[in-house]
Amino acid sequence: MEKIRFIDTFAGIGGFHRGIIQALGEENAECVAAVEWDKNARQAYSANFPDVHVYEDITKLNYDELPDHDLLTGGFPCQPFSIARNKNNKTVVDDNDDRAQLYKSLVAICKAKKPKYIFFENVARLVDMTTSDNIPVIDLIKNELGELGYNVIYGVLDSKEFGAPQQRKRVFILGTTTDQQLKLPESFGEPQTIEDILEDDDKVDDKYLLTNKNWCKLLLKNEEGTRLDKLEKNYLYNPEKNGKKINRVSEVNGDTPSGLSRQNERLYSIHGVSPTLTTFFPPHVDMGSDDRSKWRSLTPRECLRVQGFPDKHVPHPKDQAAYKQTGNAVCVNVIQAIVSHNKESFLSGVRSE
Secondary structure, eight states, rough: OOOOOEESOTTTTTTHHHHHHHHHHHHTTEEEEEEEEOOOHHHHHHHOOOOOOSSGGGGGOOOOOOOSEEEEEEEEOOOGGTTSSOOOTTOOTTTTTTGGGTTHHHHHHHHHOOSEEEEEEEEEGGOOBOOSSSOOOOHHHHHHTTTTEEEEEEEEEEEGGGGGGOEEEEEEEEESSSSOOOOOOOOOSSOGGGGOOOOOOOGGGGGGBBOOGGGGGBOOSSSSBBHHHHHHOOOOOOOOOOOOOEEEEEOOOOSSSSSSOOOGGGEETTTTTOOOSSSSOOOOESSSSSSSGEEOOOOOOHHHTTTTTTSSSSSSSSSSHHHHHHSSSSSHHHHHHHHHHTHHHHHHHHHHH
């Protein structure tokens, strides 16, 4: 029986890999190579997928020498398109940011190896971005792939609609050189909350408690007390359980030039979903009891669960690296749902030869 062979580019810790295998099964899919620039992410990827050769720099590869494959995946860098970037006009791509051109490496691989299917991911804002010449970036990508014979579709999906306890909107791009009609699902799986993915209390180290966080001990700029004091003062308990809503129960406001809180100065109820995981700080959560000494950060394992990774997935041994990697990862739930939604097309396309 033929397997669908895929190459996992901009691989991170393997969200595409996990989702594809969970959707198709190891008997139907095989990762024949991966590409990841970040050293720590490569370490984590290899710890979980030791049989896959991981290339380092996608821009320095000889694309003709890559293994033959049926499916090319890639969550190409999102920083040039992210709302978090430091730029006044956030709808225009920074022409000086080389990362904005890395999707061209995917196009180059398609040109050299001609995989039947492509599957890419990026931040939702990509669909609204333009070049300095006012050309929509998504149209550039579609046109370049179209010139190679790919029929491309795209859409923005939110991971909370796919059984992940996280609001995370991303654009997913699918394409094929066959006459098949690929499609994106609307939703998949039952809603979850943060509470559903928490580790047992006796397995959580005290180092994750907010009382042990240095920022909580810092004095506020414009008033007496610490940031932890401000969280307590602004606390508003919200017991509503809602797998489609972020329930923020407190924040430290007024301590920045804008007066707005930073992401790591917000406290969320475990009875809602997590905000989008970032590469800098894990979400802080209220454990739903009267004991505020239990306020804590999500652990690296819990962040992996938020992104849909199974517990057999081995996190990076250093917390900060693990948090960065989960913040950069693609949500496994969504990948699995999209591949499952197109399973018949993918497998029939491979086995028709």
